[in-house]
Every structure is written in structure tokens, then in C-alpha cells.
């Protein structure tokens with residue numbers, strides 16, 4: 001209300017009080033004391049409500065009594081704040097969290113820990129063996145366990161020794177005996193146990209004092225989710241991924257600490273931030289990488305040391321899961337905004353060179369890769385090369401026709417074919433009924449399978465799981481128990 005109106009309201013006599021009420025003979029005095037001012041109000045309706053004489057609608061103005069249109073009556077109440085939002089990376093850490101033990105599972109009395117040569121021994125086929133604690137730590141540091149696997153259901157992380165496991169470990173052992181490098185790709189249908197086969201190879205390597213370098217997900221290198229920078233003086237230009245390499249170096253250090261402390265450099269590395277002289281433990285060399293900036297030069301120095309010819313080195317296992325991701329053009333772009341081929345990323349190049357046979361380990365070793373069916377881009381050249389190698393491998397046993405390129409398809413990649421020209425292929429399928437029974441007996445002994453394990457149940461689950469595909473068997477038998 002404006003100021004003049006307010007003042008007028010204060011002095012105006014009320015309409016209900018007669019100005020000349022006490023008509024007496026007394027001299028007329030202006031009845032200022034009797035004047036009642038209208039109550040202060042903000043609107044005409046309020047003024048009427050506050051005025052007792054106007055109650056009941058006696059006034060001239062119309063007060064609407066019925067329903068009123070209320071805008072926004074269905075608007076949700078503001079959501080209450082539910083505390084602190086998760087920090088960056090917290091959700092991902094939760095998603096990738098690995099639980100290796102379940103206190104509610106029954107301990108299996110007959111479960112034995114793995115020994116150095118258990119995985120290479122044919123007498124252990126169709127047996128379930130547990131991972132020793134030290135190896136669990138090493139595998140965890142290398143990120144060999146996957147959140148999609150069923151580790152969190154049992155008291156102790158254990159694995160089934162398959163016919164193929166023994167075959168692979170024997171090939172690895174034979175290559176070390178001959179001081180050669182086994183180059184092999186594990187492939188097969190969905191959830192047939194390819195990642196688990198890599199894990200078994202790593203467990204065998206750790207138990208036999210090899211140095212293990214493992215790239216847990218090929219896609220982390222090529223989907224443009226980590227920083228990259230061109231490496232000076234490389235032609236054609238190669239790119240380093242400093243943050244990823246620093247993480248990898250730390251994983252290598254944690255997983256191979258004991259063996260790196262006992263292995264010494266053969267040459268000096270004055271180019272590194274911390275001057276490394278000959279005869280320094282490789283562990284100290286790994287420790288020289290404190291910042292992403294120095295990670296790639298340190299990794300290169302470590303790799304040169306590990307592959308130094310004539311030096312006293314332990315056998316080396318280099319492995320990668322999700323091969324298809326590194327067998328294609330990556331999502332990174334060059335300064336000219338052209339897509340970068342995965343093999344121009346220095347770390348991927350290092351792996352593909354080793355898989356292609358360009359690297360020789362002085363004490364022998366293995367370069368292993370596993371394909372994945374869960375999350376993999378199409379790589380026609382990789383598929384074709386693996387099919388060709390497989391056909392060539394079986395050619396001696398049966399007359400298999402080697403698949404040829406489709407002359408009308410233009411999506412083949414020569415660089416991929418060159419890498420996979422001479423690799424061995426290990427195809428995984430379902431397990432035998434004997435192996436399936438061993439695993440089901442372990443599930444039942446742990447209290448996770450509430451059925452009598454007999455011929456009928458084993459056959460039922462084995463058949464339901466597409467002839468013993470391990471991931472499917474878990475789905476058929478343990479799905480209800482999955483945490």
C-alpha cells in the first residue's frame with residue numbers, strides 16, 4: 001500500500017461508528033478519541049476479514065467460496081538431500097570390487113592348495129584346487145580376478161583343473177625348457193572360461209617364479225579413456241599412455257616384488273629421473289616412476305632390461321585379456337584429427353610385437369592373449385586369422401579346410417594379420433562330465449548347491465549348460481545363490 005493511502009486509513013473515521021453518537025448538550029467537540037481506525041491490512045479481502053462488522057459477507061465485495069484453481073498442486077516435494085554424493089570414481093570402484101571369500105560358505109575339508117606343478121600334472125584333471133594366499137595377493141595386484149566371476153560365493157578362491165589347463169601349462173613349461181617363447185591366443189564361445197584360463201596361467205607362472213605382466217582389459221587402452229601423448233622422435237608417430245603405464249608399473253611391482261628385488265639391471269639408465277646404475281635391483285627401477293611423466297621411459301627401461309639378451313632373467317609371462325580391442329583402429333585421434341591405429345599406441349605395439357614373435361626372452365616365457373565374447377568389437381581380420389591358425393593346427397589330425405578371405409569384403413586389416421600369422425590357438429568349449437561333476441561336488445560341499453550330486457543331476461546341468469559351458473553351468477546351478 002502506498003504511503004498516502006496508509007495515512008488516509010489511519011485518520012479516516014470508521015463507517016460503522018457514528019460520528020455524532022452522544023448527542024448531548026455539551027459543546028461539540030470533535031470526537032477524535034472515539035474514532036476507530038481501520039485495521040492495517042494488505043488486501044481488500046483481508047481488510048474485510050479483519051473487520052468484525054463485515055464478517056458474514058455483509059460487505060459489498062464478493063468473496064469466492066468454491067474451489068479455487070491451484071496451480072502446481074501435483075508438484076513433487078523437493079527431494080530431501082540424502083547425504084554426501086559419491087566421490088569421483090567411487091561408483092566405479094564399487095562396481096569393480098572383488099570379494100574373494102564368503103564367511104557363510106562351508107569350508108571344504110578336502111580342498112588342497114595349488115603347488116608349483118599341480119596345474120601341469122595330468123593326474124589333477126577334474127580336481128578343484130585352491131589358490132594359496134600369496135598367489136591370491138599377486139593375482140589381485142595384477143587384476144586377474146573379474147567381478148563377473150563367482151569368487152564371492154566360496155570360502156576360498158578355487159579353480160577346476162581342466163584338460164586344457166594342463167595342456168596350456170605343459171606348453172608353457174616346454175617353451176621355458178627350450179628357452180623359447182610360447183605365443184598363444186585363448187579363444188572360444190561366451191563364458192567358456194577364457195579369462196579363467198589366463199588366470200590359471202598366471203597362477204602357474206607366479207608359483208614357478210616367473211615375472212608376470214598382465215593387461216587386464218584391452219579396451220582400457222584403446223577406447224580413449226586414458227591420457228595419451230605423442231612420443232618424440234618416433235616415425236611413424238607412436239603414442240604413450242602415461243597414466244595407464246604408471247598404474248601398470250605399480251601393479252607389476254606389487255605382483256612381482258620378491259623376484260624383481262632379486263633381479264638386477266645390466267646397463268645404466270641415466271635418462272631416467274632417478275639415475276639407475278648397472279646392478280641395481282629391478283624393483284628400484286620400477287620405483288623410479290613416481291609421476292605419469294616418467295612412467296613411459298621407466299617402463300621402456302624395465303622392458304629393455306627384461307628382454308636383455310644373455311642376462312640372467314627369470315621366465316616372463318606377458319598376457320592381455322580382450323584381444324579384439326587391440327586389433328582394430330582405436331578411438332584416439334592424432335593432431336590431424338585422424339583415428340590412430342591401436343598398434344600405434346606404444347604399449348599395445350609392445351604387446352603385439354611380442355605376440356607376433358619379434359621379442360625373445362632370454363629364459364623363455366609366454367605371450368598369451370584371450371578373446372572375450374562379452375564385450376568385444378568386431379575384428380574380421382582377427383577372427384579370420386584365428387580360424388586359419390586353428391585349421392592349420394588341426395590339418396595334421398584331420399583334413400580341415402583353411403578359411404580364406406572374402407574377396408568382396410574390404411574391412412580386413414593387414415597389421416592384425418601380420419601379428420597373428422604364427423600364433424597358436426587354444427579353443428575352449430564345455431568341460432567333460434567328469435570335470436563338471438568335480439566342480440558340482442565342490443559347490444555342494446561348500447553349501448552352495450542344495451542337490452545330491454549324482455549322475456542324473458550332473459547330466460541335467462551339463463546338458464542345460466550347452467554341453468558343459470562353465471559359465472552356463474554356474475547360471476543353471478548357482479544363480480539363485482549369487483550375491
Ligand SMILES: Nc1ncnc2c1ncn2[C@@H]1O[C@H](COP(=O)(O)OP(=O)(O)OP(=O)(O)O)[C@@H](O)[C@H]1O
Pocket residue numbers: 146148149150151158159160161162189190191192193194195196197371372373374375470471474
Ligand atoms: N576352471 C574353472 N574353474 C572354476 N570356474 C570356472 C573355471 N573356468 C571358468 N569358470 C567360471 O565360468 C565363468 C566364466 O568364466 P570366464 O569369465 O573366464 O569366461 P570368459 O570365457 O572369459 O567369458 P567372456 O566370453 O564373457 O569373456 C566364471 O564365473 C568362472 O567362475
